Amino acid sequence: MAKNRKKEEWENNMVETKTTADIIVNIIVYVLVALVALCSVIPMWHVLMSSFSDGKTLLAHKGLVFWPVGQANAEGYRLIFRNNSILQGYFNTIVYTISFTFFGFMLSAVTGYALSRDTKLKKPMTMALMLTMLFSGGMVPGYMVLRSLGMVGTIWALVLPGCTNSMFCIMMMNAFNAIPKEMYEASHIDGAGHLTTLFEITLPQAMNMGSVIILNLVISQWNSWMQASIYVPNKKALWPLQLVIRQLTSENANFLNSSNPDYSRYLIQFAVIIAAIAPIIIMFPFFQDKMEKGMIQGGVKG
Amino acid sequence: MAKKNAAVLTGSARRSWKTELKRDWVVYMLFVPIIVYEIIFHFLPMFGIVMAFQDYNVADGYFGSPWVGLKHFATLFGGEDFPQAIRNTVAIGLLKATIGFIAPIIFALMLSLIENKKFKRFCQTLSYMPNFVAAVIVCSLFTQFLAKDGPLTMLLTNIFGLTNQNWFANDQIPVFWLIYLFMGIWQSIGWGSIMYVAAISQISGDLHEAAAIDGATRMQRMFKITLPNILPMIMMMFVINIGTAFVAGYDNILLLYMPSTYSVSDTVFTYTYRQAFGGGSSNYSLSAASGLFQSVVGTVLLLLSNALSRKTGSSLF
């Protein structure tokens, strides 16, 4: 902590010799980074502006949309929020992401710790985990196993399968291995058992790897819809956001096949994209700080 | 004698189960959750792998379908379009594993050179956005943008003088691969750089200060200090990436390719998808065989790259 503050202070106060090469490099870097940001944003801007446009005019419009085409309106949004399936989907996705990440991280951390300790099971377990990486039975056998456990059609089928994999466990094992032996010995001398060592002492140190895993878990669960479409197709109240979005877009795909089409339905495909991303974009800067702190806590060790 | 002593030092080989359990029973308990998890979700469903070696049909199930050994693999590898699919898979995978891998690193390095904190944070947040958009939408956006008279096409025509055409219908060699690579980079550059940015920010300020005092320019500092310090992380990510670059993420191609571009866009995954699910009834056995092939390839690559990275001092396992 102190180190970083010092670095910031130094960066703000330092006097640097700026050669012309430096200035050119500066300009190039600023321009390139701005370009990347721009490229990322332009398609999103296009979608955002399209979602507020007039449907009929938008259909006849060619090219990028920089400003709402035709009469600006929020009809697209009104249509998708008409019933609360999107809000329900949001809620569900948040619950699933938290649960999935939690279970996955817990499992990986605990397993990683156990693997890093010198036990008789260390070798066989590592082998077994590698085996699971090699072979996978596929969608249908998985379905059959879960069905025999009674998990089909329940929320457990959405948050448990796939929450961890051998790679994450091994990554955590490496993270724990990287902590100097002295730490373990010291805590052992202090009379701490394995659980205390794991949670209070070593886990905080392994958080840089842990953050990687958490990030991966969050992203994979946020965008997922396939698991839900297999296991809870008939329980709309349990659908995650992406599945709700798929339904909205596919239902309105043929809106032109009627004698009196409602052109606002064309806006739905744009509005759902914005509705799905907007809260994340708004909230993300707040989480970013926390995340970076978590990553900094440990050190990146080889 | 020395060997015996060594064994005593390491210990575990000579301890009996009883002493083990007494000392470290907590650790053994910690293994229980993952064992249960793996059994339920991985080992039990593994019986499904036999499907790759059978002529699976649902009425007979897994236990009644006739055994055909390696017939499906022969069909897979023997198809006349399979070599082409392999070539495309390798090409796209290589591009993903090299340029696609480096892009977030370069972006993170560039971000580290930026002094204005607000600008840096702003650009970072913007760059995250594409990652949250679903693949289907990304594909339809790009199809629109790169169609004839599409915004991106017009840009290419006006600035670089390339012909105005539908780029997705172009079946000349690097076109589809480059478009696909660009799509991948566009979607993941921001998110992929998060870890590198965090790693960079941990590098001790003292090092930079010392170097600056010695007269090093920012660029020199980047190459001599920043880069080597994040090298371990880069190697680790590289290993993880290699395993997946050739195997995963090809479902986008299903949305983007068409018969006239099969020669450049067909990959092992899409090829077997067509074999298994195109034209008439589905052939589960074939798709199981293909899945098996792909996961074996992925694992072999992973182990290879891990062995490679061990040479540089840091590896996954």
Added chain:
Amino acid sequence: MSIRTKWIALFVAVVVMLVGMQVYYGSIGTTSSGGSATPETTFDWWIYSGTSSEYYDNYAKNPAIQYTLRKVWGPEEKSIAFNFLQGAPGSEADNYSTMLASGDLPDIIDAVISDPPKVMVTKGYAMEITEWVEQYMPNYVALAHSNNEYYFNSVSVDDEGKEHYYALCNFADGYDTIFQGYQYRRDWIVKYGVNSSTGVPFTGGYTDETDQDSWEDNVMFPSWYDEAKKAKYLELNPSWDGTTPAYISDWEWMFEIFTRAQADLGIKDKYSISMYYPGFTWSGGLLSCFGGGTCYWYQDADNKVHFGGNEETFKTYLECLHNWYQKGWLDHDFNQRTSDSFYQIDDTSVRQGQIGMWNGVQSELGGRLDMKDGGFTAGIFVDGATYPINDVYGPESCQYKAPDCVMGSGLVSGGILITPKAANKDLAALFSYLDYFYSEEGALLKCLGLSKAQADEFTENTFYKDNGLEGGAWFLNDEGKYQKSDVLVQDSGQLATACGFNKAPGLGLIKNVDLGYAPSYQASLDRWTVFPNTGFFQGTRTTNEMSQEETKTVADLWAKILEYMTKNAADFITGKNDFEKGWDKWVKVLGKYKPDTVTALFQTYVDKYPFR
């Protein structure tokens, strides 16, 4: 609090949250029943798609379904209930294969994406239902025997002449409207065209500014004034009166007018008509107008199977397009528009009012494309056109023949399969219930919904009142036809789908149903189905009865052939390839694939199931 305690607390919180959600949401009911249904009379019914979630989130809440379930069915007068299962949108096929592969069968399966009924029965997914149909479904049996097309597509006759029923099919009493067809800017014809016989410019326009279908004009097409052509066409389409295009020559006359219009209005770099990017659609369509048949396998009027990829029809069609290309009438970039559907090619140019003729959907007819912004769409009126008859190109065998391979539904479609899971349930009640929809009364409920009388009687359900349908979903109009309620015609969403029990197998009412459209709109729709599909047998009993290996053989061969055609047909149109040596090479390459083996294969089935 130590970190460990924090984690444990978090774990407990997460588990509690999940359990709570599961209990609360996981048990929301999905069954529909109107009375005292027992487990033996409750059936799980899997639907593919085609229902709307806009008005109710479970198909069981459909008012027509609920209305019928209030009654009792079968010889023992039982109440029935249904549990509707539906795949998540976008992955219905995955849901279907998981369902089958894991053995988790429902009682009833929507047969839309399944293998042919006989194959499903052999594989054990479905049951043969002959005994139940013959005993409890008199309406169905009577309908199935009433004409050849119904018979050959629903009844399977074995070698001893015994009849077998494997699936319950939908029977339509007429050819349904299709959602797409060729249409053109008739207002340009009026403004820039001249009567070919008298030389007098045309006049016409909207009679009522507020009604986008109220157009009148005095346009007559040139082929009307050619006695021979007129006579020949009236044999093919007796309802023609000269006010709509009939021949290719009429189309070319229109293209010249369109070119003049575009020059006058300052529309640059546009064309009269575009084409699907390979240059053709393999189900036929415009291709079939040049002598019948298509580039796939088809059956001619004598029930003989041909492979059309190397025949004169295809060659003549390509010659015609080549000529259009050279004259600038055909879009020079058609080959590039690979992401456009065949009924929405270069959609933005069409909607900007820059194109003369295109293949589009019904929401573009009349004045609906008018953007009211003073652009090129000002005063637009779009009229539907029939497929044109070829009177210009190729040998005589390719002229004056009606197209026989067009897109369009046959009279028999889809249906449902009953699985072995239902064997122990009360099938007598189920089949009696299903037979109801083959009677006219039941068919009305299936296709349209409740009448005013029925809606008034059905007081428990407020769906009709809530959606402005106090007058019922349909009523009997002055001509004795069943007319769709005005509210449904004006509705832009899926209210109509939500009203009827469209997923039930039954009699599809087409002939006596008035969809309530304006006369010019209805006339356009009718023109799109003037020539029925009698040659393209994909999806009929012919292909449905083939074994799995045969289907795969055909599909594999066709995939290769189609790939070759897609890559090379466009070259003939653009002129990159010539018709002398180029066509010989084309025939030679196609011959190498040996399409005749498949021709012979199809012939055996067509002989068995002639549906003409």
